[in-house]
Amino acid sequence: MAGSESVVIRSGLFRYPVPEGEQPALLACRCRGCGRIFFPAREICPDCFDAGALEETAIRGHGVVHASTVVHIPAPVGIPAPYAYGYVDMAEAPVRLFALFTGAEPAWFTPGREVELVIGPVRVDGQGREVIGFLFRPAAERRER
Numbered sequence: 527m528a529g530s531e532s533v534v535i536r537s538g539l540f541r542y543p544v545p546e547g548e549q550p551a552l553l554a555c556r557c558r559g560c561g562r563i564f565f566p567a568r569e570i571c572p573d574c575f576d577a578g579a580l581e582e583t584a585i586r587g588h589g590v591v592h593a594s595t596v597v598h599i600p601a602p603v604g605i606p607a608p609y610a611y612g613y614v615d616m617a618e619a620p621v622r623l624f625a626l627f628t629g630a631e632p633a634w635f636t637p638g639r640e641v642e643l644v645i646g647p648v649r650v651d652g653q654g655r656e657v658i659g660f661l662f663r664p665a666a667e668r669r670e671r
């Protein structure tokens with residue numbers, strides 16, 4: 527829930543705070559007709575054009591970095607440099623997600639690295655509030671400390 531100290535980056539992308547004992551999950555939908563998974567969730571599958579064919583599903587867990595970029599100048603929206611972002615192919619669903627990386631040096635996130643989904647602060651907005659979004663960090667067994 528949005529409080530005075532944090533806001534979610536966009537409603538409907540994930541549940542926040544993450545319920546006790548649950549893995550962070552993104553709210554997506556799957557087409558019963560063709561099996562495609564969409565994130566963010568949408569109303570109609572662009573292949574099947576059947577509004578009733580979509581069911582809710584969750585995207586969670588691990589993925590593999592497909593591509594990444596390290597940025598060396600601070601983002602005007604409040605992300606301190608250096609930082610990394612890129613595409614992640616999820617292990618449990620045929621979905622490629624675009625997100626920021628966290629939890630290791632930006633240069634760590636090279637293609638092929640195993641990462642896991644987390645929900646947490648992405649940046650600080652103009653009013654000093656943490657903006658909560660989804661990110662990827664090194665997968666637990668590979669994390670560098």
Ligand SMILES: [Zn+2]
Binds near residue numbers: 560562571573579
């Ligand atoms: Zn479909």
